[in-house]
Amino acid sequence: MAASHDAILAAERMSGRRQTMLVSAVLAVCLAALAITGFFDAGRFAEGIPALAQLASEMVPPDFSRWQSWMRPLLDTLAMSIAGTILAVVLSLPLALLAAPNTTPSAALGHLARLVLSFLRSVPELILGIVFVAAVGFGALPGVLALALHSVGMVGKFYAEAIEHVDPRPLEAARTAGATRLQVITHAVLPQVLPQMADITIYRWEYHFRASTVLGIVGAGGIGFELIAALRLIAYDQVSAILLTVLACVVVVDSLGAALRQRLK
Numbered sequence: 001m002a003a004s005h006d007a008i009l010a011a012e013r014m015s016g017r018r019q020t021m022l023v024s025a026v027l028a029v030c031l032a033a034l035a036i037t038g039f040f041d042a043g044r045f046a047e048g049i050p051a052l053a054q055l056a057s058e059m060v061p062p063d064f065s066r067w068q069s070w071m072r073p074l075l076d077t078l079a080m081s082i083a084g085t086i087l088a089v090v091l092s093l094p095l096a097l098l099a100a101p102n103t104t105p106s107a108a109l110g111h112l113a114r115l116v117l118s119f120l121r122s123v124p125e126l127i128l129g130i131v132f133v134a135a136v137g138f139g140a141l142p143g144v145l146a147l148a149l150h151s152v153g154m155v156g157k158f159y160a161e162a163i164e165h166v167d168p169r170p171l172e173a174a175r176t177a178g179a180t181r182l183q184v185i186t187h188a189v190l191p192q193v194l195p196q197m198a199d200i201t202i203y204r205w206e207y208h209f210r211a212s213t214v215l216g217i218v219g220a221g222g223i224g225f226e227l228i229a230a231l232r233l234i235a236y237d238q239v240s241a242i243l244l245t246v247l248a249c250v251v252v253v254d255s256l257g258a259a260l261r262q263r264l265k
Contacts, residue, residue: 055236062241070226070245076140077222080215081208081253083140084147089201091152096159102171103163103189105181117160121153129215143220147208155204162196163189199261206257213246 038044097103098113125146132142170188179187216224223246230238 058236059240061237062244063235063237064241064245066238067241067245070223070242073216073221073223073226074245074249077209077212077216077224078249078253080140080143080147080212080220080222081205083144084151084208084212085201085205087144087148088151088155088204091148092156092159093197095152095156096163097185097189099156099160100163102166102168103185113156114160117153117156119153120149121157123150123153125150125211125215126218129218129220133219138219138221140221143212143215143222146215146220147211151204151208155200158200159193159197162193162200166192202257202260206254209253210250 034040095113095117098105098109099117101107101110104110104113128146128149129142132145136142136145166189170192171184174184174188212220212222213224213227216222216226217228219225223242227239227242227246230236230242
């Protein structure tokens with residue numbers, strides 16, 4: 001009995017040492033990353049603080065004189081976020097069903113679907129935005145396509161994980177009753193995951209609104225186009241006004257998303 005107790009204590013000490021070593025290694029990597037990126041260069045910070053102070057002084061007070069001209073770009077940004085979310089959901093669901101092990105027709109198709117999802121989420125929206133602006137021209141359309149394709153990788157992954165963890169008993173019962181693959185999905189899988197999917201979709205819409213602002217910088221329409229125009233004109237008082245306007249819209253969109261999620265519970 002004593003030997004067993006000693007063995008347990010030794011195992012606990014070994015586990016504690018491993019955890020300490022792991023934490024130390026993680027901290028070392030973090031410190032190394034900060035050092036490589038120049039975070040500990042006090043001279044650069046000292047030189048940058050006066051420039052930041054000058055920039056801040058030029059941004060105050062914000063200039064809202066052109067607020068009426070920002071309404072259409074803001075509407076475009078909202079439309080981009082909604083359209084991008086809809087397109088992402090439409091493309092994500094079939095890929096998620098192919099990627100989830102319990103709904104995919106074959107292991108090979110499952111691996112292929114997961115590979116496609118990994119590829120899509122590995123390409124940033126800005127890169128996709130530049131590509132689609134070059135392909136279809138300036139405006140909201142390249143922004144919608146960039147948001148949707150990038151989000152397919154993330155939304156499809158989350159959908160697939162939700163599908164993978166459904167209760168298998170309704171699926172087995174439906175198959176035993178002679179249901180087709182489509183009937184199993186519509187009657188046994190989707191009813192279990194729809195609340196999670198709705199939650200994921202609303203979160204992604206909130207994200208899309210913020211990302212739409214950034215995409216405007218590369219010519220994909222929306223309020224970001226106005227923001228980059230003000231920056232090029234060195235009109236920092238208008239830049240601060242646009243940023244405050246975007247912040248107010250983000251707060252509204254996030255509040256709407258939270259209300260929608262609350263109603264779905």
